[in-house]
Amino acid sequence: MSSEYIPAIKFNWLTQFYDTVMQLFMPEKALKRSLMEQMRIEKGHRILDVGCGTATLDILIKKAYPDAEVVGIDGDPKILEMARTKIKKEGQNITLDEGMAFEPEDETGFTAAGCGSGFCPLIAKCEKPYVLAS
Secondary structure: OOOOOOOOOOOHHHHHHHHHHHHHHOOHHHHHHHHHHHHOOOOOOEEEEEOOOOOHHHHHHHHHOOOOEEEEEEOOHHHHHHHHHHHHHHOOOOEEEEOOOOOOOOOOOOOEEEOOOOOOOOOOOOOOOOEOOO
């Protein structure tokens, strides 16, 4: 993580409260369901969630579209640890990688990309034009 990195809710010590903050101050589930609809996900699609946070969108996608491959990236290792715990609890198969949207290791081959966190200023490129910002 670079020295210029700013966590989603500004301070590292607040990271543990990320899900609570999102639930209290944003219509998170409604926004994420709307984003899922816009992605037009189908069986076998590869979905990239840029700035995946605690993987709420990733889990919703995987539950609704179990045959889709879901990959989340986030620059915050603490939030990815929280995401992995949620994914394990939900029994889902989702890949999470530490990384930044402006330096993805593999930005091709995805059917759709979204920014589930609501804080993402940049979306990685995809092969198809279903790149959406929330």
